[in-house]
Amino acid sequence: MAAKRLFLVLLCLAMMAAPAFGASKDIIYASESTPKSLDPHDTTDTYSGAIEKAILEGLMGFDKDLKVVPLLAESYTFNNTATEFTFKLRKGIKFHDGTPFNAEAVRVNIARLMGGKLKRSSLMKPVKELAVIDDSTVKFVLNEPFGAFINTVAHPGALILSPAALTKYGDEVSKNPVGTGPFIFAEWVSDTVKIKKNPNYWRAAVKVDSITFRPVPESGSRLAMLRTGQAQYIYPMPAELLKVAQADPKIDIIERPSIVERYLVLNTRHAPLGDARVRQAINYALDKQAIIRIAWGGAATEADSIIPPNLQFYKKQSAWPYDVAKAKALMKEAGHEKGFKVVFLTPNPSNRLRATEMVQQQLKEINITGEIQSMDVASFYNKLEAHRADDSNQMPFIAFGGWSSSTGDADWGIRPLLATQAFPPALSNFGFFSDKKVDELIQAGLVSADPAARREAYAKCQDAVWPMAPWGYLFVDTLIAAKSKNLKGIYPLPDGGFSVENAELAD
Amino acid sequence: MNETKATPFRIVCYKFKQRKTALVAGLFIMLLVLVAVFAPGIAPYDPYLTNYGLSMLPPSAEHWAGTDLYGRDILSRIIYGARISLTVGLTSVLVGALAGVTLGLISGFFGGFLDGLIMRTSDVLFAFPGILLAIAIVAILGPGLINVVVAVSVFSMPTFARIVRGSTLALKESLYVRAARSIGASRNRIMFVHIMPGTLSGVIVYFTMRIGTSIITAASLSFLGLGAQPPTPEWGAMLAESRDYIGVADHMTIFPGIAIFLTVLFFNLFGDGLRAALDPKLK
Numbered sequence: 019m020a021a022k023r024l025f026l027v028l029l030c031l032a033m034m035a036a037p038a039f040g041a042s043k044d045i046i047y048a049s050e051s052t053p054k055s056l057d058p059h060d061t062t063d064t065y066s067g068a069i070e071k072a073i074l075e076g077l078m079g080f081d082k083d084l085k086v087v088p089l090l091a092e093s094y095t096f097n098n099t100a101t102e103f104t105f106k107l108r109k110g111i112k113f114h115d116g117t118p119f120n121a122e123a124v125r126v127n128i129a130r131l132m133g134g135k136l137k138r139s140s141l142m143k144p145v146k147e148l149a150v151i152d153d154s155t156v157k158f159v160l161n162e163p164f165g166a167f168i169n170t171v172a173h174p175g176a177l178i179l180s181p182a183a184l185t186k187y188g189d190e191v192s193k194n195p196v197g198t199g200p201f202i203f204a205e206w207v208s209d210t211v212k213i214k215k216n217p218n219y220w221r222a223a224v225k226v227d228s229i230t231f232r233p234v235p236e237s238g239s240r241l242a243m244l245r246t247g248q249a250q251y252i253y254p255m256p257a258e259l260l261k262v263a264q265a266d267p268k269i270d271i272i273e274r275p276s277i278v279e280r281y282l283v284l285n286t287r288h289a290p291l292g293d294a295r296v297r298q299a300i301n302y303a304l305d306k307q308a309i310i311r312i313a314w315g316g317a318a319t320e321a322d323s324i325i326p327p328n329l330q331f332y333k334k335q336s337a338w339p340y341d342v343a344k345a346k347a348l349m350k351e352a353g354h355e356k357g358f359k360v361v362f363l364t365p366n367p368s369n370r371l372r373a374t375e376m377v378q379q380q381l382k383e384i385n386i387t388g389e390i391q392s393m394d395v396a397s398f399y400n401k402l403e404a405h406r407a408d409d410s411n412q413m414p415f416i417a418f419g420g421w422s423s424s425t426g427d428a429d430w431g432i433r434p435l436l437a438t439q440a441f442p443p444a445l446s447n448f449g450f451f452s453d454k455k456v457d458e459l460i461q462a463g464l465v466s467a468d469p470a471a472r473r474e475a476y477a478k479c480q481d482a483v484w485p486m487a488p489w490g491y492l493f494v495d496t497l498i499a500a501k502s503k504n505l506k507g508i509y510p511l512p513d514g515g516f517s518v519e520n521a522e523l524a525d
Numbered sequence: 526m527n528e529t530k531a532t533p534f535r536i537v538c539y540k541f542k543q544r545k546t547a548l549v550a551g552l553f554i555m556l557l558v559l560v561a562v563f564a565p566g567i568a569p570y571d572p573y574l575t576n577y578g579l580s581m582l583p584p585s586a587e588h589w590a591g592t593d594l595y596g597r598d599i600l601s602r603i604i605y606g607a608r609i610s611l612t613v614g615l616t617s618v619l620v621g622a623l624a625g626v627t628l629g630l631i632s633g634f635f636g637g638f639l640d641g642l643i644m645r646t647s648d649v650l651f652a653f654p655g656i657l658l659a660i661a662i663v664a665i666l667g668p669g670l671i672n673v674v675v676a677v678s679v680f681s682m683p684t685f686a687r688i689v690r691g692s693t694l695a696l697k698e699s700l701y702v703r704a705a706r707s708i709g710a711s712r713n714r715i716m717f718v719h720i721m722p723g724t725l726s727g728v729i730v731y732f733t734m735r736i737g738t739s740i741i742t743a744a745s746l747s748f749l750g751l752g753a754q755p756p757t758p759e760w761g762a763m764l765a766e767s768r769d770y771i772g773v774a775d776h777m778t779i780f781p782g783i784a785i786f787l788t789v790l791f792f793n794l795f796g797d798g799l800r801a802a803l804d805p806k807l808k
Contacts, residue, residue: 237769238771238772262772308577311577311580312577312595366750368765368769375595378755389754
C-alpha cells in the first residue's frame, strides 16, 4: 500500500515536471539535398560541408558575406613572396570529446589531407610542409607562391577534426565527426542528420537544443512542411512558389546574393563562335532581365563581371544592354547575317531548361538556331569534359554553365574557367577560351599574397576578359530560403551553404 | 416501298448508334481531327510567338486558355498540339498494327517454329510494363518524337499479333478456308483474302482503344523530357513545363491536362462502342 502511494506521488511529480522538459528547442531543416559524408576532408558537396561547419571549425572561416575571418587561429602572417603562412592558434579550446585543440591537432589534420587520397587533398597540393613552431603556432611552407592560400585554409575542406576521433574511427570518422563547433554530432539515420547543442561552446552560448537536417527533394512538399509546422527552415525555397509563401503570415522569406554565376559557354573553337563579334552579338541579343524574371522566378541579378560581386577582388563592369539591332549589325559585320546552326546543351532541372529555352527563342532573332539537348547534370558535365581543344570536328555548342567559387576568392572564380591551362580534362574551361594577356594576369594574381597587388591584377583581368565575351553573360543567383517567423539566426551563405550557429527559437 | 437490306455493315452502324456515349465520342474525335487538320486557320495566335510581357496571364477574352510562361497563347498551342498527338497516336498504332497483324497471320497460319519464335518474342515484350518498355527504347534511340513513335509501335505490336493469331487459328480450320484450299487457292491468297478480313473486327476494336493509350504514352514520354523537345507544343511537354507553377498559375496545367484527358477518354469510349457493335454475341 505504501509503495503504491509512493508510486502515485512520484507519478504526479513527474507529470508536473513534464512541461519543463517539453519546451526543448528543436529545429527541423528541410533540404533539397542528401548528405554524402561528414568527413570534411572527403566532402565535395556544399550541403554536407555546411552541416560539417556546424560541428567542426577551421583555422579560418567565412563570415556571412564570405569575408575570411580568423576562427581557431587568432591571427596569421605571411611573407612577401606568398610562400610562408604562419598561424597563431587560440588557447584553451577543447574538442567535443575533451581532446585539447593545439598545434599537434592541426598537424594531424593537415598531414591527413596531404596524404593525398581524400577528395579535398587537392586543397593542400601547394603545401610543401607544415612546421609546428610551438604548441600554439604552425607554419605552412608552400612549393610556389599562392596568394589565395588564406582562402584555402578557410575552405570547409580544411576543417579540423579531433585527433583522438581520427585515431579511434579512422576513415569512419565520416559518420562520427568530432570537432570544436557549436553543435555535437548526434545521429545519422537514413539521410537524416541530427546535431545537438554543445553546452561548452567557446564563443557563445548555443540557444537551441538540436537541429535535424531532413532531405525533402520535392520542392512543393518542402514548402508544405514549412506551412504546417513540420519544418522550421527550408532551403532552397522554390522561386516559382514565392507568391504562395509570401501570402502566408507565418513565413519569412530570406533572400541573399550568392556566389553562383550563370553563363552560356560558347565553344570558341567552332569558327563562327570563335569570332569575338559574334559572341558580342550574342550578348546584345540576350534579354537578361526577361530570363531572370521568367525562367528564374526573379531570383537573380544581372551579371556585371566574370565573377559575382561577393567574391574577393570583384570589379564591376559595364552591362551588355539588350539591343537586337546592335546584335544584328555585329552579325552582319562578322559575315554571319544569315546566322548558323548550334546545339543548345543544358542540364535538365526545370529552371535551367527554361533559361535555355529562352536563350533559344532570343538567339533566333539573330538567326542563330538549333535544337536543345537536355540531360541530367552528371551527363551534361561528362559531355562537356569529353571535348578537346584539338578535336577536328568541333560541336557548335552553347551550353548553360554555372560556377560557385567556394574559396570566396577571385582566383578560383577565374582560373578554372578561362585560363588556357584549364582546358578540359584539367579544369573547366569548356569553351576553350584562350588569351595570352588574360593568362598572364591570372598568374599575376597568384604570385602575391598582398591584397593590393592581387586586387590590381584581378581588376585588369576582369577589364580584359569582359569585352572579349568568352561567354554569354547571364546572371548571379539570389539564394532564397524560407523560415517560420519564430526562428531567428539561421541564414543561407553565398556559396549555397548555411549558418546555424546563432539559431534561436522564440516561444 | 424502298426496303433497306440488313447488310452486316448496316447492322454494325445500327448497333453503334444505339450507344449514345460512343456516338458522342465519335463526334468529338471527328471534331478533333478537323481541328488538327485546319489548325492554322482555327488557332487565334502563332503557337510559337513569345511575348514576355504577357507571361502567365489567366484566361481572358483575348486568350481563352490564358498564356504560358513565355506569353504564348495556350489555346493555340493546344490546337497545334492536337496535330502532334493525333499523328503520333495514329501512326504509332498503325505501324504497330500492320506489323502485328502480319506477324500474327504468319504465326497462326504456319504454326511450328515460326509460331514459337514470334509468340515467345511477344511474351518477352509482354513481360515489360508498356511505359517502361517505351522508356527503354527511347533511352536507346535518343529523345525525339519519331523515336517515340517507334517505341509505341514496338510495344503495340505483340498484342495485335496475339489477337490475330487467335482468330487465324480458328479460321484456318473453318469450312470456307478449307474449301478455298481445296480449289487450289495460293497460301498468300488464303492468308490475306480469306483469313485476314475475318480477324479484323478484333483488330479494329483494339486499334481504337490503343490510340488512346498511345497518345497518353507519347505525352508521358514528352512529360519526362524524352519525347517532343521545346518549343514543340506537345501536350505532355506543356504539362511538364508548367508543373512547377501549380498553385500559382493553374491554367497552364489544367488546359493541356483536359486536352489529354478528353482525347484519351473519347478514344476509349469510341472503342467500347465499336466493340459492342462488332461483337455478334452482344445485342
